[in-house]
Amino acid sequence: MELVWLAIVAVMIAVYVVMDGFDIGAGILSCLLAKEDKEKRQILQSIGPVWDGNEVWLLAGGGVLYFAFPALYASGFSGFYLPLMIVLWLLILRGISIELRGHVDSPLWKPFWDNVFGGASILLAIFFGAALGNVVRGVPLESSGFFFLPLWTDFGFGPHGLSSPEGGFLDWYTILVGVLALLTLTLHGAKWLIFKTAGSLQEKCLRIEGKLWIGVVLMVVIVTLATFSIQPQVMNNFKSAPWGFIFPLLAVAGLAGMLVFRKAHQELKGFLASALYIVGMLTGAAFGIFPYVLPSSTNPELALTVYSAKAADYGLWVGFLWWVPGMILVTIYFVYTYRMFSGKVEVE
Amino acid sequence: MEDALILHRIQFAFTLTFHYVFVQLSMGLALLIFIMKTLAIRTGNRHYNDAARFWIRILAVSFIVGVVTGIPMEFQFGTNWAKFSRAVGGVIGQTLAMEGVFAFFLESTFIGLLLWGEKLLGPRGHWIASMMVFLGTWLSGYFIIQANAWMLHPVGYIKQPDGSLALDSYWSLLLNPWGFWQYLHNQLGAAVTGSLVVAGIGAFYLILRRHEEFARTFIRLGVTVGLIAGILLLFPTGDMQGRNIARYQPVTLAAMEGLFETTEGAPLAILGQPDVEKQRLDNPLILPKLLSFITYQRWDAEIRGLNAFPKEDWPDNIPLLYYSFRIMVGLGTIFILLLGIAAIRLRNGKLFESTPLLWTLGLLIPFPFIANTAGWITVELGRQPWLVYGLIRTSEGASPYVSSGNTMFTLLGFMGIYTVLAILFLFLVYREIADGPHAVPESQSQRGASKAY
Numbered sequence A: 001m002e003l004v005w006l007a008i009v010a011v012m013i014a015v016y017v018v019m020d021g022f023d024i025g026a027g028i029l030s031c032l033l034a035k036e037d038k039e040k041r042q043i044l045q046s047i048g049p050v051w052d053g054n055e056v057w058l059l060a061g062g063g064v065l066y067f068a069f070p071a072l073y074a075s076g077f078s079g080f081y082l083p084l085m086i087v088l089w090l091l092i093l094r095g096i097s098i099e100l101r102g103h104v105d106s107p108l109w110k111p112f113w114d115n116v117f118g119g120a121s122i123l124l125a126i127f128f129g130a131a132l133g134n135v136v137r138g139v140p141l142e143s144s145g146f147f148f149l150p151l152w153t154d155f156g157f158g159p160h161g162l163s164s165p166e167g168g169f170l171d172w173y174t175i176l177v178g179v180l181a182l183l184t185l186t187l188h189g190a191k192w193l194i195f196k197t198a199g200s201l202q203e204k205c206l207r208i209e210g211k212l213w214i215g216v217v218l219m220v221v222i223v224t225l226a227t228f229s230i231q232p233q234v235m236n237n238f239k240s241a242p243w244g245f246i247f248p249l250l251a252v253a254g255l256a257g258m259l260v261f262r263k264a265h266q267e268l269k270g271f272l273a274s275a276l277y278i279v280g281m282l283t284g285a286a287f288g289i290f291p292y293v294l295p296s297s298t299n300p301e302l303a304l305t306v307y308s309a310k311a312a313d314y315g316l317w318v319g320f321l322w323w324v325p326g327m328i329l330v331t332i333y334f335v336y337t338y339r340m341f342s343g344k345v346e347v348e
Numbered sequence B: 001m002e003d004a005l006i007l008h009r010i011q012f013a014f015t016l017t018f019h020y021v022f023v024q025l026s027m028g029l030a031l032l033i034f035i036m037k038t039l040a041i042r043t044g045n046r047h048y049n050d051a052a053r054f055w056i057r058i059l060a061v062s063f064i065v066g067v068v069t070g071i072p073m074e075f076q077f078g079t080n081w082a083k084f085s086r087a088v089g090g091v092i093g094q095t096l097a098m099e100g101v102f103a104f105f106l107e108s109t110f111i112g113l114l115l116w117g118e119k120l121l122g123p124r125g126h127w128i129a130s131m132m133v134f135l136g137t138w139l140s141g142y143f144i145i146q147a148n149a150w151m152l153h154p155v156g157y158i159k160q161p162d163g164s165l166a167l168d169s170y171w172s173l174l175l176n177p178w179g180f181w182q183y184l185h186n187q188l189g190a191a192v193t194g195s196l197v198v199a200g201i202g203a204f205y206l207i208l209r210r211h212e213e214f215a216r217t218f219i220r221l222g223v224t225v226g227l228i229a230g231i232l233l234l235f236p237t238g239d240m241q242g243r244n245i246a247r248y249q250p251v252t253l254a255a256m257e258g259l260f261e262t263t264e265g266a267p268l269a270i271l272g273q274p275d276v277e278k279q280r281l282d283n284p285l286i287l288p289k290l291l292s293f294i295t296y297q298r299w300d301a302e303i304r305g306l307n308a309f310p311k312e313d314w315p316d317n318i319p320l321l322y323y324s325f326r327i328m329v330g331l332g333t334i335f336i337l338l339l340g341i342a343a344i345r346l347r348n349g350k351l352f353e354s355t356p357l358l359w360t361l362g363l364l365i366p367f368p369f370i371a372n373t374a375g376w377i378t379v380e381l382g383r384q385p386w387l388v389y390g391l392i393r394t395s396e397g398a399s400p401y402v403s404s405g406n407t408m409f410t411l412l413g414f415m416g417i418y419t420v421l422a423i424l425f426l427f428l429v430y431r432e433i434a435d436g437p438h439a440v441p442e443s444q445s446q447r448g449a450s451k452a453y
Helices: A002-032 A037-047 A051-068 A070-079 A081-103 A109-137 A172-196 A200-230 A232-240 A242-263 A267-289 A313-340 B002-043 B046-080 B082-116 B118-152 B170-174 B177-208 B212-248 B250-256 B290-296 B318-348 B355-363 B366-383 B404-435
Strands: A292-294 B157-159 B165-167 B268-275 B280-287 B386-388
Touching: A002 A037, A002 A051, A002 A109, A002 A172, A002 A267, A002 A313, A037 A081, A037 A109, A037 A172, A037 A200, A051 A070, A051 A081, A051 A313, A051 B046, A051 B082, A070 A081, A070 A292, A070 B046, A070 B082, A081 A109, A081 B046, A081 B404, A109 A172, A109 A200, A109 A267, A172 A200, A172 A267, A200 A232, A200 A242, A232 A242, A232 A267, A242 A267, A313 B082, A313 B165, B002 B046, B002 B118, B002 B177, B002 B212, B002 B366, B002 B404, B046 B082, B046 B118, B046 B212, B046 B404, B082 B118, B082 B165, B082 B170, B082 B386, B118 B170, B118 B177, B118 B366, B118 B386, B177 B212, B177 B318, B177 B355, B177 B366, B212 B250, B212 B290, B212 B318, B212 B355, B250 B318, B250 B366, B268 B290, B268 B318, B318 B355, B318 B366
Parallel strands: none
Antiparallel strands: B157 B165, B268 B280
């Protein structure tokens, strides 16, 4: 049962990144690409009715993590205390910037919230990437099952290359993953805006997406190599269970799909290919560190595994019984909402 | 470690108190908006739709502040209370996860439709959206109250060999007898907040002779719903809450009432300052034997005082607990009295001309927020020194490696950001109120409730 829940948590987090990822990406592009008020409003209009629902995947995923793997939730959230708090503040600032911008028509008010929206989106992408990097690299777990990571890095190197033993949440490796996440979500956001908008904004996104794609591919190669050196478990897992290659293959198929559909001007398929790439990368990472859910950077004996972090079986069974109908309802809501607000956005 | 513990407690209390200011307003307004939309459908009178559209604009601001301050709440169980989370996550994590899956998705979907979709959905569809937002916000309240009720009165669990607790009965957790009355009591409190805000804004409009048609609707609705909810708050829900406390947390009852000595025929202290050092109530104003009667329905029943319990089980802030309880009950009683007078004047058709009563209604706006906050302080402080009553002490629940310096840093950060949020909220709501409700002509009435971005 714990394996089912591991898969559920991984999929819910992947859905979160795909869904909230495109509106974070749109926020990044609002800062970098959109120069005119009309373009900024197009971006907000394209994510306005859905961003809140997208973000609920983070809360729902967090809640599921809490009851299915309480030891992981407790250890991870308290160990990553500072970066998580900063993520919370960024989510607060980003949420209000989206909703409050339109309330006052003033040249002081709107640009201020535009910058908050863009800045928070950029930092969130980097922090989420770095968080994933930390989970793959491992953390200095103690025998109590807890740890604490400071925030900054000394930019040093350690026995595993890019990771310094004195570094905190941020080190060379996790910053690399953060940059990959930033590029990935920017590209994902561009794909969304190409699909949802028309006119000058869409043209700008079409012009930048090729460069972003090349950047993403380069970073994928670099981060993959760095991951093999920093976390030996990944290589072991792919060697001992070659069927796991399906996950990175999904990611590669997504990357290839983006190229193909771009040439054919198939906007929705291009966006979905980007989503496939993200899902492939995240599930591949979860497979790579299995059976760990939080590896130890100091002593493998102390790592949290899917077996040691799980809740008791009865709770997991009961949870499954309500989770399935719950997800059916959620699917209905999402299909309904996205159909309701389908088509290109129009801004007066 | 001692320092860190108190900072963890202050941070959780601060972020939760702030969050709940907006949540109670949103839940209360969601109910009143649903009533207005229902009246619009029932009577076919567009006036109620126009009235609802005004409050949807206020709800939009309150809802977004509630959402963004709610995200930290779920995370802080793990970040600040890691040992607690590891020990009980398998139980109360269930309710939090269900809140996410069943309530958050529902409310986030339909708040978007309520704000954006009047044109797309048509009158009936938009009415359904208002109902779903009401259901979603109140369902969210149900799950979170069940989590809290489990901490006050743990049921349906078994102890694991490693010391953590596991879920043993799903339905016991969801149908916790404590949670039933607590939920109703809490929701009625939110309904009073929404009602008094709606009535109070209506009263100010009437004093200013602006939007008078809307103002009378707001007052009528607010006074009616507020009075019904206010009475139900006292009886039966408040009464049953009190009986649960007397039965399961007798030491809390003693502390709430400032009763230091076990007494037969215990008096009810209306006022008086608890002196914990000397273990007595200074200059009390008492009603003889009343505490025994309302607790056990017998004038001579024995109520155990604080001296009947070991000191380490006493709530650790008795004065604040004692005053919060009195503020909640006192304000609740005042609401019933004033709303009762307003309702009688409303029936006589004299309320709208009575300037003193209109001023009273207007000035009441802040007080339901204070009463609800005091109620939560009562129940949370009353649970001390326990995090999970009788099972885990508060001192055993905090994150082991999060230092006081780090907690101080984040507490200051939250205080700064929330101050900005409070200013923004007041500024934007003031603008909406100054702009006021509009009667939209038929030809444009399909324009939608909210602005586009």
